[in-house]
Amino acid sequence: MIAPAAPAVLDRDGLNALVAALVAQGRTVIGPTVRDGAIVLAELTSADALPYGWGVELDAGRYRLVPRVDGAAFAHSAGPQSWKSYLHPSRERLWSADRTSEGDVSFTPDEPEVPSYAFLGVRPCDLRAIAIQDRVLTGGHYADDGYRRRRCKALLIAAECTEPGATCFCVSTGGGPAADPGYDLALTEIVDEDGHRFLVRVGSDEGAELLDGIPHRSADPATEETADAAVDAARDRMGRSLPPVDLRALMGASLDAERWDDVAARCLTCGNCTMVCPTCFCTTTEEVTDLTGDHTERWQRWDSCFDLDFSYLHGGPVRSSARSRYRQWLTHKLSTWHDQFGTSGCVGCGRCITWCPAGIDITEEVAALDAELADHAAYGTETD
Amino acid sequence: MIAVPVPHRVVARQPETADTVTLCLEPVGAALPEFAPGQFAMVHSFGRGEIPVSVSSVQATGGLAHTIRSVGAVSDGLCAMRVGDVVGLRGPYGNTWELVRAYGCDVLVVAGGIGLAPLRPLILSALAEPEAYRRVNVLVGARTPGDLIARQEIESWPTAFTGVTVDQPDADWRGDVGVVTQLLGRAQFEPDDTWAFVCGPEPMIRAAARELAQRGVRRDRVRVSLERNMRCATGHCGHCQLGPLLLCQVGPVVNWAQAEPLLSVREL
Numbered sequence: 001m002i003a004p005a006a007p008a009v010l011d012r013d014g015l016n017a018l019v020a021a022l023v024a025q026g027r028t029v030i031g032p033t034v035r036d037g038a039i040v041l042a043e044l045t046s047a048d049a050l051p052y053g054w055g056v057e058l059d060a061g062r063y064r065l066v067p068r069v070d071g072a073a074f075a076h077s078a079g080p081q082s083w084k085s086y087l088h089p090s091r092e093r094l095w096s097a098d099r100t101s102e103g104d105v106s107f108t109p110d111e112p113e114v115p116s117y118a119f120l121g122v123r124p125c126d127l128r129a130i131a132i133q134d135r136v137l138t139g140g141h142y143a144d145d146g147y148r149r150r151r152c153k154a155l156l157i158a159a160e161c162t163e164p165g166a167t168c169f170c171v172s173t174g175g176g177p178a179a180d181p182g183y184d185l186a187l188t189e190i191v192d193e194d195g196h197r198f199l200v201r202v203g204s205d206e207g208a209e210l211l212d213g214i215p216h217r218s219a220d221p222a223t224e225e226t227a228d229a230a231v232d233a234a235r236d237r238m239g240r241s242l243p244p245v246d247l248r249a250l251m252g253a254s255l256d257a258e259r260w261d262d263v264a265a266r267c268l269t270c271g272n273c274t275m276v277c278p279t280c281f282c283t284t285t286e287e288v289t290d291l292t293g294d295h296t297e298r299w300q301r302w303d304s305c306f307d308l309d310f311s312y313l314h315g316g317p318v319r320s321s322a323r324s325r326y327r328q329w330l331t332h333k334l335s336t337w338h339d340q341f342g343t344s345g346c347v348g349c350g351r352c353i354t355w356c357p358a359g360i361d362i363t364e365e366v367a368a369l370d371a372e373l374a375d376h377a378a379y380g381t382e383t384d
Numbered sequence: 385m386i387a388v389p390v391p392h393r394v395v396a397r398q399p400e401t402a403d404t405v406t407l408c409l410e411p412v413g414a415a416l417p418e419f420a421p422g423q424f425a426m427v428h429s430f431g432r433g434e435i436p437v438s439v440s441s442v443q444a445t446g447g448l449a450h451t452i453r454s455v456g457a458v459s460d461g462l463c464a465m466r467v468g469d470v471v472g473l474r475g476p477y478g479n480t481w482e483l484v485r486a487y488g489c490d491v492l493v494v495a496g497g498i499g500l501a502p503l504r505p506l507i508l509s510a511l512a513e514p515e516a517y518r519r520v521n522v523l524v525g526a527r528t529p530g531d532l533i534a535r536q537e538i539e540s541w542p543t544a545f546t547g548v549t550v551d552q553p554d555a556d557w558r559g560d561v562g563v564v565t566q567l568l569g570r571a572q573f574e575p576d577d578t579w580a581f582v583c584g585p586e587p588m589i590r591a592a593a594r595e596l597a598q599r600g601v602r603r604d605r606v607r608v609s610l611e612r613n614m615r616c617a618t619g620h621c622g623h624c625q626l627g628p629l630l631l632c633q634v635g636p637v638v639n640w641a642q643a644e645p646l647l648s649v650r651e652l
Contacts (some may be wrong), residue, residue, distance in 0.1 A: 095386060095388045103469060103470060104470060105430060145386045283622070296431045303615075320651065324651030336625070
């Protein structure tokens with residue numbers, strides 16, 4: 001057991017050394033980088049690939065890269081992907097089956113070697129999202145085997161949030177912009193007259209060992225104060241917020257709300273929100289055979305509750321209207337997720353707002369549902 | 385370990401109706417853990433896929449039976465199985481009817497169409513212990529006489545009351561005509577000391593459970609088996625949600641007290 005290490009400071013060379021050390025350990029390092037006009041997650045072979053000098057401008061249905069003069073690497077908010085792309089990939093083979101000429105069938109589980117991931121630059125919202133998927137996929141009676149094998153080998157290096165976007169609302173979901181426990185190392189990026197540096201907090205023995213192996217210095221009080229102040233300031237600069245009400249109760253009381261018709265008139269049921277959501281976990285399965293017909297494979301792929309097939313029973317889908325499918329998504333996320341997994345399914349990352357082609361804003365929809373319920377309550381009181 | 389299907393051989397195939405078949409299955413090698421009435425398996429048809437099917441018979445040998453109606457690619461494939469063919473089974477999944485809670489009470493079984501299949505092992509268990517369950521009633525409804533499954537067997541059950549009714553009789557039908565709830569008047573049960581077990585199409589479940597509640601059966605003693613799309617059966621695919629319930633985990637059997645408010649919301 002290594003004693004909890006004191007905070008340290010890395011400069012840009014130190015960050016380079018960190019990535020180099022992870023690569024040298026044989027880890028697959030995943031982090032943010034600029035590609036095709038967005039900050040995406042990709043494998044990094046060096047810290048030079050980080051999006052130094054890029055920020056983002058966000059709004060409902062809008063995402064633009066903007067250059068930053070300060071050269072910061074982590075001054076951007078959530079991009080189109082989340083870490084579930086790696087821990088809970090969009091396609092995964094579960095097992096395969098072979099049939100002999102005598103008609104006997106054998107089943108073989110698919111258990112490939114999984115990479116040892118190191119995730120660099122995990123936002124506090126995404127750190128919470130990983131914790132939520134941990135509960136959903138490994139915390140119940142059954143565990144998702146592939147997820148668990150990838151997850152238990154993954155090293156998490158958080159990047160605390162100092163530059164929230166216009167679609168961010170993590171604070172109103174009870175999290176961020178500081179990193180909750182669960183990281184191995186947490187970075188807070190500072191760019192000021194004293195230079196470009198990263199305050200490093202240690203969250204695990206593995207993180208401490210990693211830090212030990214790279215050039216760093218002990219954190220000075222001034223750097224710690226500056227980092228804390230930047231994170232504190234971010235708390236007050238969230239672009240959006242959910243109404244401060246009991247969201248579980250609100251959703252439970254709003255199943256017949258008229259607002260669902262309103263949002264259904266705008267919603268394209270494309271499922272983008274579920275694809276970009278870092279906690280949405282739903283999957284479906286596909287059977288794939290080869291040309292002989294005697295080899296078949298069972299594949300799992302991401303699915304969306306916006307898809308008509310999602311609720312299909314013989315005879316038709318249970319949820320055929322857009323109204324019922326949007327309601328399912330939002331009610332699950334904010335209310336029935338608690339019943340199923342003991343936590344909310346929303347971390348306030350804002351991706352569903354940014355990447356909705358119709359610009360539907362979850363915070364606006366929840367506020368409208370709240371207002372509708374309040375109207376009804378007021379009306380009910382008057383007529384009683 | 386990923387739960388892969390376990391090979392089972394079809395040892396008997398019993399056509400039930402024009403589109404429904406009962407397959408009796410025995411494990412080829414190792415057996416699955418024992419299933420209890422009400423639970424289901426994910427049944428794999430080679431090259432087609434998997435569907436959830438409740439057990440319609442459970443044997444001490446590890447053998448079990450599934451009654452399958454052909455309504456899609458996978459169930460078509462399963463219904464076309466012949467004796468000697470191999471299917472894959474995962475399970476047991478889900479909860480049970482919990483018949484034991486009806487100890488000392490009247491038992492009322494209400495089945496619609498193929499909904500009788502998952503209730504069959506429950507009926508046999510209740511009848512096997514006449515000292516444990518007071519009066520066993522079996523009420524069966526179907527669209528037409530041709531949609532009735534286990535017709536001969538139904539008549540052989542030594543119940544306090546067995547009623548069979550169809551919506552659309554044919555020329556040879558001499559029995560009751562109408563919805564299954566019409567039979568309740570003739571069933572022998574003390575409403576405040578009765579447990580009811582209901583399975584069938586959702587509109588029939590709704591009508592039967594409401595009628596039972598109206599007649600004074602406690603809503604938390606009306607156990608209904610519900611159906612939703614299921615892909616994994618392990619609580620991870622999200623498909624089987626009914627409001628707060630993941631039916632593969634806390635179902636498929638749900639108390640009417642819990643199910644009624646959920647089934648009252650359109651398209652929930």
